[in-house]
Amino acid sequence: xxxxTLTIIKKEFARFFGDRSLVFTSVIMPGLLIYLxxxxxxxxxxxxxxxGADEMVTLRVENMPPSLAATIESADSAVTIVEMPFVxxxxxxxxxxxxxxxxxxxxxxxxxxxxxxxxxSGALAPNVEIYHNSTNNASERVYQTLQxxxxxxxxQMSNRFDVNRIDSEEQRxxxxxxxEEIGAMIWSKLLPMLIVMMLFSGTMAIAPSAxxxxxxxxxxATLLVTPMRRNxxxxxxxxxxxxxxxxxxxxSFIGIALSLxxxxxxxxxxxxxxxxxxxxxxxxxxxxxxTVLVMASVVSLLSAxxxxxxxxxxxxxxxxxxxxxxxxxxMLQSGVSENPAVYCIPFYNSIEVMAGVLNHEVNWTxxxxxxxxxxxxxxxxxxxxxxxFNSEKIMFGK
Amino acid sequence: xxxxxxxxxxxxxxxxxxxxxxIERTTQRKKVAVDNLRFTANRGEIFGLLxxxxxxxxxxxxxxxxxxxxxxxxxxxxxxxxxGDPEGVRAKIxxxxxxxxxxxFFTPNYLFDFFSRLHQVPEDVVRIRKEQxxxxxxxxxxxxxxxxxxxxxxxxxxxxxxxxxxNPEVIIFDxxxxxxxxxxxxxxxxxxxxxxxxxxxxxxxxHIFSLVERLCDRVGIIIDGHLTHCGTLAEVCxxxxxxxxxxxxxxxVKGGEQ
Numbered sequence: 001x002x003x004x005t006l007t008i009i010k011k012e013f014a015r016f017f018g019d020r021s022l023v024f025t026s027v028i029m030p031g032l033l034i035y036l037x038x039x040x041x042x043x044x045x046x047x048x049x050x051x052g053a054d055e056m057v058t059l060r061v062e063n064m065p066p067s068l069a070a071t072i073e074s075a076d077s078a079v080t081i082v083e084m085p086f087v088x089x090x091x092x093x094x095x096x097x098x099x100x101x102x103x104x105x106x107x108x109x110x111x112x113x114x115x116x117x118x119x120x121s122g123a124l125a126p127n128v129e130i131y132h133n134s135t136n137n138a139s140e141r142v143y144q145t146l147q148x149x150x151x152x153x154x155x156q157m158s159n160r161f162d163v164n165r166i167d168s169e170e171q172r173x174x175x176x177x178x179x180e181e182i183g184a185m186i187w188s189k190l191l192p193m194l195i196v197m198m199l200f201s202g203t204m205a206i207a208p209s210a211x212x213x214x215x216x217x218x219x220x221a222t223l224l225v226t227p228m229r230r231n232x233x234x235x236x237x238x239x240x241x242x243x244x245x246x247x248x249x250x251x252s253f254i255g256i257a258l259s260l261x262x263x264x265x266x267x268x269x270x271x272x273x274x275x276x277x278x279x280x281x282x283x284x285x286x287x288x289x290x291t292v293l294v295m296a297s298v299v300s301l302l303s304a305x306x307x308x309x310x311x312x313x314x315x316x317x318x319x320x321x322x323x324x325x326x327x328x329x330x331m332l333q334s335g336v337s338e339n340p341a342v343y344c345i346p347f348y349n350s351i352e353v354m355a356g357v358l359n360h361e362v363n364w365t366x367x368x369x370x371x372x373x374x375x376x377x378x379x380x381x382x383x384x385x386x387x388x389f390n391s392e393k394i395m396f397g398k
Numbered sequence: 399x400x401x402x403x404x405x406x407x408x409x410x411x412x413x414x415x416x417x418x419x420x421i422e423r424t425t426q427r428k429k430v431a432v433d434n435l436r437f438t439a440n441r442g443e444i445f446g447l448l449x450x451x452x453x454x455x456x457x458x459x460x461x462x463x464x465x466x467x468x469x470x471x472x473x474x475x476x477x478x479x480x481x482g483d484p485e486g487v488r489a490k491i492x493x494x495x496x497x498x499x500x501x502x503f504f505t506p507n508y509l510f511d512f513f514s515r516l517h518q519v520p521e522d523v524v525r526i527r528k529e530q531x532x533x534x535x536x537x538x539x540x541x542x543x544x545x546x547x548x549x550x551x552x553x554x555x556x557x558x559x560x561x562x563x564x565n566p567e568v569i570i571f572d573x574x575x576x577x578x579x580x581x582x583x584x585x586x587x588x589x590x591x592x593x594x595x596x597x598x599x600x601x602x603x604x605h606i607f608s609l610v611e612r613l614c615d616r617v618g619i620i621i622d623g624h625l626t627h628c629g630t631l632a633e634v635c636x637x638x639x640x641x642x643x644x645x646x647x648x649x650x651v652k653g654g655e656q
Contacts, residue, residue, distance in 0.1 A: 003515070219499050221498050221499075227488040228516050229485060
């Protein structure tokens with residue numbers, strides 16, 4: 001029995017690896033494309049962020065208040081301050097996107113107006129006008145700096161108390177979570193969905209053609225007249241398709257892993273680097289194996305039910321939506337469930353376990369329940385696929 | 399003569415879809431394809447099932463090859479029941495029909511080895527048999543050419559060779575010359591006679607009278623799922639040509655309806 005399953009697995013591998021275009025489109029291309037797209041996106045975002053970072057900007061200030069002159073001068077090193085009044089025609093000049101200029105107007109006697117202003121009087125507060133062009137990166141940069149400087153100045157004037165003040169760098173952080181933990185939380189919310197989607201697209205690239213395609217081309221009937229048992233064929237198909245889908249998923253995963261640093265460059269100050277140990281990787285890999293088995297099983301069953309490859313795509317679409325919904329769940333809930341029953345629900349269990357592992361909450365009971373449940377589902381799928389291979393209505397029905 | 403196949407009351411009914419009902423011009427949901435079929439075949443003979451299209455020939459052969467299951471009845475093939483031991487039956491037969499296709503991606507060489515492995519043929523036997531069969535059918539020159547690049551005739555010869563990798567005792571052949579060019583058809587019929595001379599049993603279906611006259615030792619006439627006559631060619635023909643005798647029987651059964 002085992003030898004026939006092995007023969008089928010070998011044939012599926014020979015078919016897959018012998019077809020260079022299939023290997024390219026399902027294994028090499030996903031990773032390469034993801035890497036290129038994410039890297040390009042990251043570079044693009046980085047360029048937008050860094051553009052105009054050090055370009056000189058002319059800042060025209062009308063009625064510069066003595067109390068703020070020094071602060072504004074030191075706010076941005078790449079600014080030339082010109083203290084002179086401006087009119088509407090000067091503001092019109094800002095429409096030219098290439099012009100690195102910001103116009104700032106304080107009310108006359110700004111300092112005394114601020115000192116005498118009573119917020120409870122109901123009168124309008126003194127207003128500072130800052131004209132800029134947000135499509136010019138340098139102009140936008142100076143506008144943001146000025147706004148932040150003035151807001152800080154306003155806070156300081158009416159400061160009655162502080163929240164979470166940091167007086168020195170050695171001071172203990174108010175947030176008990178370490179940067180690593182914050183990174184882990186972000187990974188645990190994002191990666192399970194990405195991993196599952198990659199595994200799914202890998203399965204989709206291979207399984208429908210290997211089962212529905214064989215039905216469509218009439219080659220499955222040739223296999224069905226050999227003395228091989230139907231369950232040997234079913235097991236051989238599911239194991240080989242899972243392995244190939246895994247390869248495709250791994251390729252996508254490598255693409256993501258290599259391009260993420262580029263994607264997040266210049267972004268957050270939070271350290272969202274990968275900080276996982278050997279155990280985490282083992283757990284993750286085991287769950288990925290178990291997930292891909294169930295995924296290949298379901299796609300195989302639906303493909304066997306389909307008349308042809310096109311029909312298989314239609315039948316698999318609702319299943320894809322269910323998987324996507326499961327993938328979104330970690331983003332909507334806080335923490336992972338500790339109820340072992342939850343880990344018996346296919347796909348949801350994989351997502352939960354992956355989220356747990358990535359959030360440094362490795363719970364081996366959940367992992368074992370997930371793997372055992374998934375193996376059981378694969379067993380049921382092999383049984384189901386065997387029945388389908390035995391059903392003349394499904395195999396030969398028109 | 400040693401009996402190698404006994405067909406015992408095989409019956410098969412199909413449920414027709416709306417589309418099939420339209421094609422068949424009927425309002426009935428069920429169609430009896432084969433009804434209580436009984437016949438035997440002996441070792442070392444060519445047995446032909448002769449009948450018009452839709453008579454139930456292909457359904458019968460598909461039941462014998464265990465691709466579909468009978469609703470009732472059984473067939474015992476060289477000691478194995480198609481109902482109780484389908485794997486055993488499949489190990490003893492070579493089944494060939496135009497609906498069985500080979501994966502076009504692979505080469506004849508790979509496919510011969512692959513199907514030999516599924517039939518558990520020992521490696522050394524595979525080597526010798528492959529060389530013999532490939533040479534016999536002229537496939538040796540194309541052994542490493544992918545099936546998709548072979549000519550139609552070569553593909554058909556390869557299908558025949560692949561169905562016989564395990565040197566089966568019984569060969570079931572649905573419409574052996576259908577769709578073949580004249581040269582390939584001749585190669586195939588000559589080979590079937592060779593196989594019979596080697597002591598193999600061949601069960602074939604056809605609607606071609608000349609093929610039955612040239613090849614078959616015994617013949618069964620099947621009309622509307624019923625086996626109306628069965629015996630040696632001389633017994634069935636009763637002194638007439640096979641064609642004349644067939645239409646006489648057809649008229650008897652259908653009562654003059656065309």
